[in-house]
Amino acid sequence: MISSEFYNRYFNAILDGDRARCTKMVQELLDQGIEIKLLYRQLFEKTLYQVGELWERNQISVAKEHLVTAITENLLNLVYPRLFRKKAVSKKAVICCAANEYHQVGGKMVADIMELNGWDTYFLGANIPVDQVVSYIDEKKPDLVGLSLSIYFNFPSLKKEIEAIRAHFPDLDIIVGGQAFKWGKIQSLDRFKNLTYLSSLDELENQTRITDHG
Numbered sequence: 001m002i003s004s005e006f007y008n009r010y011f012n013a014i015l016d017g018d019r020a021r022c023t024k025m026v027q028e029l030l031d032q033g034i035e036i037k038l039l040y041r042q043l044f045e046k047t048l049y050q051v052g053e054l055w056e057r058n059q060i061s062v063a064k065e066h067l068v069t070a071i072t073e074n075l076l077n078l079v080y081p082r083l084f085r086k087k088a089v090s091k092k093a094v095i096c097c098a099a100n101e102y103h104q105v106g107g108k109m110v111a112d113i114m115e116l117n118g119w120d121t122y123f124l125g126a127n128i129p130v131d132q133v134v135s136y137i138d139e140k141k142p143d144l145v146g147l148s149l150s151i152y153f154n155f156p157s158l159k160k161e162i163e164a165i166r167a168h169f170p171d172l173d174i175i176v177g178g179q180a181f182k183w184g185k186i187q188s189l190d191r192f193k194n195l196t197y198l199s200s201l202d203e204l205e206n207q208t209r210i211t212d213h214g
């Protein structure tokens with residue numbers, strides 16, 4: 001649990017653009033052995049959601065919002081050495097955002113949490129053209145594809161992407177998630193088989209944890 005006092009100090013530092021201070025604070029939490037999921041939800045995600053609200057109300061500039069995101073993406077790299085300590089499960093996942101979707105931090109967290117659970121992940125980032133995703137899947141032959149969507153008006157792109165993946169890989173498991181689903185699963189996805197909407201990193205972990213290492 002991250003205390004509100006710690007959070008407030010961190011939030012002020014990141015709004016102030018103080019990357020060195022934020023790095024020190026996150027390193028402190030990592031040295032104390034904080035659970036990564038908790039760090040992601042209670043520090044990084046909470047900060048970005050709060051920044052989104054401030055931005056929406058015109059209380060911070062676009063420049064500050066960009067800076068906070070850039071610092072957060074940088075801080076995610078501090079977690080990197082912790083990601084590969086788990087026993088491998090011989091499973092591969094390709095994670096990315098739909099075409100025209102530029103919000104990539106959530107997808108990166110998804111890839112990291114799966115990596116922590118032993119998966120080999122390939123995180124392609126934001127705004128990937130559909131044909132590129134399909135050919136990358138063909139190259140890597142993953143066990144699962146994860147698609148992140150933040151903006152509801154990008155839903156047609158997501159659907160197109162799922163249709164293209166399905167056309168080439170009819171049985172491949174697909175998971176979807178992100179803020180575009182905050183009112184729940186989107187009904188028109190029901191027609192796709194082997195497609196699961198996961199509402200949180202906890203659900204992701206439960207679904208993708210492999211107990212049989214054989």
Ligand code: B12
Pocket residue numbers: 040041044045048049050051052053056065069100101102103104105106107109110146147148149150151152153175176177178179180198199200201204
């Ligand atoms: C940073 C940011 C941007 C950056 C993104 C840069 C980057 N490198 O990612 C930039 C500047 C590009 C951007 C652009 C826009 N943005 Co913006 N942005 C944000 C902000 C502040 C933070 C996003 C973020 O990283 N959140 C933190 C992550 C960790 O949260 P998350 O994505 O929800 O992910 C978590 C879960 O959802 C889940 N998850 C996510 N994906 C997946 C996938 C799977 C498979 C699973 C299992 C789980 C899962 O796991 C994560 C961890 O818990 C948000 C505010 C907010 N509430 O998030 C607005 C926000 C998302 N943006 C918004 C808007 C409106 C826009 C623009 C339309 C603005 C504009 N007029 O241009 C454009 C759209 C661009 C596009 N086409 O995509 C709105 C969206 C409203 C809506 N729901 O439609 C928000 C909510 C701001 C607001 N309060 O209004 N944005």
